[in-house]
Amino acid sequence: QMQLVQSGAEVKKPGASVKVSCKASGNTFTSYHIHWVRQAPGQGLEWMGMITPGNGATYYTQKFQGRVTMTRDTSTSTVFMDLSSLRSEDTAIYYCASEKSATYYFDFWGQGTLVTVSS
Amino acid sequence: QTVVTQEPSFSVSPGGTVTLTCGLSSGSVSPSNYPTWYQQTPGQAPRTLIYNTATRSSGVPDRFSGSILGNKAALTITGAQTDDESDYYCVLNMSGGGYVFGGGTKLSVL
Numbered sequence: 259q260m261q262l263v264q265s266g267a268e269v270k271k272p273g274a275s276v277k278v279s280c281k282a283s284g285n286t287f288t289s290y291h292i293h294w295v296r297q298a299p300g301q302g303l304e305w306m307g308m309i310t311p312g313n314g315a316t317y318y319t320q321k322f323q324g325r326v327t328m329t330r331d332t333s334t335s336t337v338f339m340d341l342s343s344l345r346s347e348d349t350a351i352y353y354c355a356s357e358k359s360a361t362y363y364f365d366f367w368g369q370g371t372l373v374t375v376s377s
Numbered sequence: 378q379t380v381v382t383q384e385p386s387f388s389v390s391p392g393g394t395v396t397l398t399c400g401l402s403s404g405s406v407s408p409s410n411y412p413t414w415y416q417q418t419p420g421q422a423p424r425t426l427i428y429n430t431a432t433r434s435s436g437v438p439d440r441f442s443g444s445i446l447g448n449k450a451a452l453t454i455t456g457a458q459t460d461d462e463s464d465y466y467c468v469l470n471m472s473g474g475g476y477v478f479g480g481g482t483k484l485s486v487l
Contacts (some may be wrong), residue, residue, distance in 0.1 A: 302464075302466065303466050305475065305476040362413070364468075365428075367422040367423060370422055
C-alpha cells in the first residue's frame, strides 16, 4: 500500500510563498494521482487540486488558480505543492492524498503539514 | 459555485441507527459523482469509509453502509458505537472535473 510522508510545519509571513512536499513509497508512484486537501483550524476539508505524477498533468480548483503550483520529481517519488501570496486565511493543515488512477477516491493520506501565516 | 451540503450536526444513541446525507445545492447526486465518505477524529487525517457510493473500504465495519437516497448520497450507521463519534465528510467528483467536499457532519453518540 502507499505511504505518504509530508514535510514539516512552516511559519510564513503574509505575501510569502510556501512549498510543501509529499514523498510516496510502497506503490508505483506514477500510476496514482496525488491530491492536495487543506483544513483550516476548526473548519472542514477543502480540495485544492491534483497532479498526475506519471505525466505531470495538473488540475486546480478555480479558487486557487494563479496561486498554487503542483509539481513532481519522479526520481524521488515526491510531489510538491507551492502556494504563493499567502494570507492569514491560508493558515491550515495541508494534506496530500493518493488516488489509484480512475478510482475517484483518496485512499491513503499523508500526516498533514501545518502552515501558519502570521506577521 | 457548486456547494455540497451536509447536516452540520447529528446525534444518535448507542446502538441506534443514523443516516447522514450529502446533497448538491443544485441538482441531484448520482453514482457518476462517485460519492465518498470519510471519517475524521481530532488531530488525525481522514479515513476512508465508503467509496463509489456504497463500497466499504478495507477494514471498515459492516455497520457502515452507503447508498443514494432520493437525490442525495447517504451514509448509514447501524448499531452506532461510542467510537463512531467523529466528523464525517462526503466528497463528490464533479462532471467538469475536480472534487468538492461537503461541510462535514459532527456526529455525537450519546
